[in-house]
Amino acid sequence: MRPTPPPIRAFVWGKAMRESRLVVAGGLALGLLAVIAILAPWIAPYDPLAVSLPEALLPPSPAHWVGTDPLGRDVLARLMYGARISLVIGVIAVGVAVVIGTMVGLVAGYVGGRVDSVLMRVVDTMLAFPSIFLLLAVIAMLSPNIYNIMVVIGLTSWMGVARLVRAEVLSLKEREFILAARAIGASTWRIMWRHVLPNVTAPVLVAATLGVGGAILTESVLSYLGLGVQPPTPSWGNILNEGRVALGVAWWLTLSPGVCILVTVLAFNLLGEGLRERFLK
Amino acid sequence: MALLSVEHLSVSYRHRDTLVRAVDDVSFVIEAGEVLALVGESGSGKSSVALALARLLPPRAVISGRAALKETSLLDASEETLRAIRGGTIAYVFQDPATSLNPVMTIGAQLLEAIVWHTPAGHEEARRLAVWWLRQVGIPMPELRLRAYPHQLSGGMQQRVCLAMALAARPSLLVADEPTTALDVTIQVQILRLLRDLQRRLNLSVLLISHDLTVVERIAHRVGVMSGGRLAESGAVDQVLHRPAHAATQALLRARSAMSFKT
Ligand SMILES: Nc1ncnc2c1ncn2[C@@H]1O[C@H](COP(=O)(O)OP(=O)(O)OP(=O)(O)O)[C@@H](O)[C@H]1O
Ligand SMILES: [Mg+2]
Numbered sequence: 001m002r003p004t005p006p007p008i009r010a011f012v013w014g015k016a017m018r019e020s021r022l023v024v025a026g027g028l029a030l031g032l033l034a035v036i037a038i039l040a041p042w043i044a045p046y047d048p049l050a051v052s053l054p055e056a057l058l059p060p061s062p063a064h065w066v067g068t069d070p071l072g073r074d075v076l077a078r079l080m081y082g083a084r085i086s087l088v089i090g091v092i093a094v095g096v097a098v099v100i101g102t103m104v105g106l107v108a109g110y111v112g113g114r115v116d117s118v119l120m121r122v123v124d125t126m127l128a129f130p131s132i133f134l135l136l137a138v139i140a141m142l143s144p145n146i147y148n149i150m151v152v153i154g155l156t157s158w159m160g161v162a163r164l165v166r167a168e169v170l171s172l173k174e175r176e177f178i179l180a181a182r183a184i185g186a187s188t189w190r191i192m193w194r195h196v197l198p199n200v201t202a203p204v205l206v207a208a209t210l211g212v213g214g215a216i217l218t219e220s221v222l223s224y225l226g227l228g229v230q231p232p233t234p235s236w237g238n239i240l241n242e243g244r245v246a247l248g249v250a251w252w253l254t255l256s257p258g259v260c261i262l263v264t265v266l267a268f269n270l271l272g273e274g275l276r277e278r279f280l281k
Numbered sequence: 282m283a284l285l286s287v288e289h290l291s292v293s294y295r296h297r298d299t300l301v302r303a304v305d306d307v308s309f310v311i312e313a314g315e316v317l318a319l320v321g322e323s324g325s326g327k328s329s330v331a332l333a334l335a336r337l338l339p340p341r342a343v344i345s346g347r348a349a350l351k352e353t354s355l356l357d358a359s360e361e362t363l364r365a366i367r368g369g370t371i372a373y374v375f376q377d378p379a380t381s382l383n384p385v386m387t388i389g390a391q392l393l394e395a396i397v398w399h400t401p402a403g404h405e406e407a408r409r410l411a412v413w414w415l416r417q418v419g420i421p422m423p424e425l426r427l428r429a430y431p432h433q434l435s436g437g438m439q440q441r442v443c444l445a446m447a448l449a450a451r452p453s454l455l456v457a458d459e460p461t462t463a464l465d466v467t468i469q470v471q472i473l474r475l476l477r478d479l480q481r482r483l484n485l486s487v488l489l490i491s492h493d494l495t496v497v498e499r500i501a502h503r504v505g506v507m508s509g510g511r512l513a514e515s516g517a518v519d520q521v522l523h524r525p526a527h528a529a530t531q532a533l534l535r536a537r538s539a540m541s542f543k544t
Contacts, residue, residue: 113340176380182337183375184368184395184446194394198385 020278026271037083046074048081049232057250067252069242078234079260085235089150090216096154098208101161109169110192123159131156139227149228153215164207168200202279206272213268220261236261283310284486285454290346292329303329305510316487318497321507327490331456335367369399371454372447377463378439382431388442389427399450414445419475437468458490494537506530
């Protein structure tokens with residue numbers, strides 16, 4: 001008898017945690033980050049927007065753990081608030097990408113034929129554009145606020161998910177339980193929704209986790225280029241951008257957001273790799 | 282009038298630009314309460330016949346001929362009619378229960394799907410029916426099993442669940458495509474006995490596909506022997522298996538005696 005693949009619903013988080021150090025490391029880092037982001041209004045040492053010119057460009061000290069910026073704002077407070085922006089943008093952008101990519105991949109893979117060809121040509125075309133130019137072009141037309149950025153990052157990054165889901169669906173479609181579902185009279189939509197979709201959650205979850213890191217990085221790039229989150233609202237990318245002008249005199253301004261981005265992206269990647277090892281091997 | 286009548290059924294599969302014929306001009310009938318077995322070597326077109334009845338073949342299959350279940354014509358039915366027929370009047374059980382149950386849905390959810398779609402039962406009533414059917418197919422503690430996932434059951438139990446799913450909407454024809462091939466020998470006997478009991482109790486008509494002539498002798502009334510897409514020979518089980526007229530039947534019988542010699 002052939003072995004059944006492990007069902008994702010049956011997974012136990014605690015067990016997964018114990019089994020994979022990567023998941024633990026990534027998960028802990030992200031948990032901590034999430035707590036900081038959520039509690040920022042209560043635990044931030046200063047108001048992130050409070051300008052105080054006499055205190056401009058102070059190096060790290062017990063009063064300002066990560067120093068101050070050219071306007072005398074506390075960098076630690078700004079990083080904490082920046083974490084909120086980065087995480088929200090990362091998660092929502094990936095949410096948008098996952099929804100679009102899953103729909104497209106599901107329909108292309110299950111319906112097949114001409115629908116599949118058309119959808120996959122759209123994917124190929126979008127992948128052929130360097131996504132940063134696509135992003136810059138769209139953002140230049142819209143105004144660069146948080147909502148537009150989330151949506152636009154999502155709209156330019158769903159293609160990988162679509163390809164992944166399509167490939168999964170193509171192999172699922174040949175499985176006997178899909179035939180069995182048709183044989184009890186289930187409709188095409190019902191089969192896609194109830195029988196195919198739940199079976200692609202594991203790979204999509206992994207791709208989404210890996211994708212959040214990428215989306216956070218993209219947001220930072222946009223903000224660094226001045227096309228992302230607009231000052232005075234702090235985001236890691238625009239803190240980095242503002243620090244650029246004072247690179248020679250205030251290293252902490254560029255180093256600290258850089259480390260935040262690095263650690264967060266790394267944590268998402270560790271978690272994603274850990275989940276992949278756990279569920280897809 | 283026969284419950285199911287199949288006339289001049291042919292099935293071809295498109296391969297690039299050519300059509301490869303898998304079933305060639307096959308005709309047979311199944312009466313109410315009758316078990317017809319289809320036997321034949323691998324690739325002779327048995328599954329293609331079975332799946333053609335409810336038009337479950339892939340899009341690359343081309344079907345011709347006529348098939349009717351009571352008064353309903355099957356091969357030209359609308360998609361809507363077909364969905365009511367599938368599971369409602371013609372139900373299927375496939376070869377490998379491990380792959381014909383959805384690994385991420387509970388037994389209960391899959392069973393309820395079949396019941397809710399084909400009967401007027403509300404949720405509570407459907408649940409009761411699901412438990413009742415699980416008991417009918419010999420599953421102990423059915424209330425608990427509703428929440429189990431397929432991989433938590435043994436192969437034999439899985440096939441019992443598949444039988445329950447197939448029968449839950451009271452179909453008049455059960456198509457069982459090698460329902461025991463994937464199971465252990467001891468389990469095979471249990472499942473066959475169950476199938477025969479249910480068939481008698483519910484007065485089911487069954488199209489049973491099998492490699493195994495012993496199985497056929499035990500539960501079929503009539504048998505059709507397929508060879509290269511054609512129905513080489515058909516008739517009452519006694520007659521066909523004891524006085525085979527066709528070379529294909531004789532070959533199957535020889536293969537069986539060779540097998541039983543070994544074991
Ligand atoms: N989906 C398909 N696409 C193309 N050709 C197919 C398909 N299914 C079956 N065939 C071909 O049709 C012929 C009959 O296949 P079928 O599965 O009906 O035989 P079978 O008698 O059920 O065999 P087995 O005993 O191995 O199950 C074979 O030659 C097979 O290659
Ligand atoms: Mg077959």
